[in-house]
Amino acid sequence: MEFFVSLIAIALMLIGAAGIILLKKPMDKVIMFSILDAGFLLTVVLFKYLDVALFVALCGPLSTLVFILSIVKIKEIRTKKVESGEIHD
Incomplete structure (x- = not known):
């Protein structure tokens, strides 16, 4: 039984890591x-x-919250740069 649970844990970590790397939306x-x-x-x-x-x-939800706050801050910075015309594509 412990073997199957360890396979599930490894699969969750691999799926999560691949999703973080491959997905585009924050x-x-x-x-x-x-x-x-x-x-x-x-x-x-x-x-x-x-x-x-x-x-x-205990730290999992806190790190997720910090991750979300950083996404919001990066989005604000990007919109300010687009509005001021600093980004040239």
Whole structure:
């Protein structure tokens, strides 16, 4: 049973990492980051590092929030540069 759970954890991490690399939309990247985070948490639990798993479970939503805030800030900076005419394609 533990073997199948470890395969699921590895699959979640690989799908999340590939999605982050290949997808273009920032909000899709946030979803893939959450999938990667779930696979990482499952892997930590499988190795029986429950104190680390507690820390990962508490920091996961915070890192996702920081990721979303950085996406919003980058979008604001890009729109300001487009409005001021600094970007030349």
